[in-house]
Amino acid sequence: MKKNKVAIHIPAIDNKSETKKGFLRASEVLSLEKLLRESPAIDFMGNIDFHKVRVENNKFVSEGVDLAETDLFFWFAPNMQKSIPLLSALNNHTRVIKNPVSFATTADKFLAHSLLKSKGLPVAEFALISCDDIDMMKSLLAEWKTLILKPRLGSFGRGIIKIDKLETLRDIAGMLRMEHQQKNIFIEKFYENDPEEWTSTTLINGKIIYGYRKKLEKFADWKVYDPKAIGGGSFWVDPQPVKALAEKAAATLDTSIVGFDFIKTQEGYKIVDENNFPGFYPECFEKAEKEESRLIADLIISSLSV
CATH class of the missing domain: 3.30.1490.20 (ATP-grasp fold, A domain)
Structure with a gap:
């Protein structure tokens, strides 16, 4: 059986720190690396620092690994906005997940809203x-x-x-x-709404994993306000009321890890935000009886057969 060369770029945070949006805890990164090393379908090339990539004649080399020679490169790091053109170039040589084209569309509220609305989804x-x-x-x-x-x-x-x-x-x-x-x-x-009826969602590989809601102390009047961009302050909520809408939205944006913020209005639920880096909250994964590392490993392995 031919093994597929896979490399990843996932910065980890300390387990004692509050989980930030878009980062996995160090223990989950180690668990993911172990799952990839043990997979019979994968030749795991390592957790490579993409910020150190040097490009010469279509060789994308970092830490001794030419990422252009891999079969799949997976990245999950919020500080990569300026690297999207480079990831797009790499995507011409290997499969890149998160897909940089889908990432750019999801990051732009106008482009994301426009695409979702064209497919009949209830955006604001x-x-x-x-x-x-x-x-x-x-x-x-x-x-x-x-x-x-x-x-x-x-x-x-x-x-x-x-x-x-x-x-x-x-x-x-x-x-x-x-x-x-x-x-x-x-x-x-602007729609009148109750913050206690907001539902945010985290989806991986097209499936909703859980819903969550920000605690009221995270709100400044009518909106969530997080000037330090640290995330947190959330608790699990049942995603069932928005499950079908969220999964259709994820499929429309064609993105592997994504989240949506829903408000409940007199007209029904409305999508008011699309998130490339949805909340990755340990207590919510536990409540949903899911493991971050296993979900991402399954995403990578299933992507190899597409």
């Missing part, structure tokens, strides 16, 4: 408008009454502003254009 109503389009601003405020201004590539609630006055929206858009050379702004309709 949204618009992408010019910073100079005052008429469109007036029209949206007249229709929606209250809206939310979001950074397209934002996370952890940072930079999200609730607006109900034209003057505020106009002035913020003008500042973004002048100070940051930003041409467009991304806007969502």
